[in-house]
Amino acid sequence: MTNGSPAPETITLPATLDALAAISQFVATAAEATGLDSRTTWQIQLAVDEAATNIIQYAYPHHTPGDLIMTWATATSAVTITLRDQGCSFDPNNVPPPDLLSPLEERQVGGLGIYLMTRLMNEVRFNFDPQLGNVLTMVKYLQHDEAEQISVLPLHGRLDAQTAPHVNTQAQRLIEAGTRCLIIDLEQVDFISSSGLRILLIIRKELMILGGELRLAALSPRVREVFDLTGFAQVFAIYPSVAAAGPTACDG
Numbered sequence: 001m002t003n004g005s006p007a008p009e010t011i012t013l014p015a016t017l018d019a020l021a022a023i024s025q026f027v028a029t030a031a032e033a034t035g036l037d038s039r040t041t042w043q044i045q046l047a048v049d050e051a052a053t054n055i056i057q058y059a060y061p062h063h064t065p066g067d068l069i070m071t072w073a074t075a076t077s078a079v080t081i082t083l084r085d086q087g088c089s090f091d092p093n094n095v096p097p098p099d100l101l102s103p104l105e106e107r108q109v110g111g112l113g114i115y116l117m118t119r120l121m122n123e124v125r126f127n128f129d130p131q132l133g134n135v136l137t138m139v140k141y142l143q144h145d146e147a148e149q150i151s152v153l154p155l156h157g158r159l160d161a162q163t164a165p166h167v168n169t170q171a172q173r174l175i176e177a178g179t180r181c182l183i184i185d186l187e188q189v190d191f192i193s194s195s196g197l198r199i200l201l202i203i204r205k206e207l208m209i210l211g212g213e214l215r216l217a218a219l220s221p222r223v224r225e226v227f228d229l230t231g232f233a234q235v236f237a238i239y240p241s242v243a244a245a246g247p248t249a250c251d252g
Helices: 017-034 038-058 112-120 162-176 195-209 220-232
Strands: 009-012 067-074 078-085 123-129 133-141 150-159 181-192 213-217 236-237
Touching: 009 017, 017 038, 017 078, 017 213, 038 067, 038 078, 038 112, 038 133, 078 195, 112 123, 112 195, 150 162, 150 195, 162 181, 162 195, 181 195, 195 213, 195 220
Parallel strands: 150 181, 181 213, 213 236
Antiparallel strands: 009 067, 067 078, 078 133, 123 133
């Protein structure tokens, strides 16, 4: 990984869907020059693609597309990407968060792009400047404190439709704080329903997007039977105890 702070690189393209391939290649080239690994490169490519697609589809009238200006700047501890356009002003607060808990057929479309950007990048900032237009800044940290990346979340009682949202909130707080290897201690859980399984899948998917992983520990026989019946025992990494699940297991 580069230790210097090279000058920012900039690319200007028409805000059309044809530009997405060139934008992805620009990210790949800059990431390779920076020395990023393939997973980090993929995360940035996806975040940038989501941002650029929003600009292309919503910033300008379809019959008169304007420009999209993207800048990549590398520092010792972070990569900063900015995307600028002169289109309609954009306020992310007007975009409702995506529904990740309802069945797929009942979910409202929208919000997933911004959601992915905020999960894939460490910082996402939207600003509007009368001269610069819309300015989106995304930052990806290149170094982390490993001690902060491993967390244990102990659960108790039932993991069902009532308690699942609270578990998700607890997990999201840990992820936002930097956890990338999350060990969920199920020793004190005596009941798990399909809603509980679904929330564990959501947490697992989010960690995987960030290059992390979810590990389950100390399942009681009844809870383990639910995993076996549904085939989820083949999906999750399951360990007999918290000690067996990490931190060494997370490093591997």
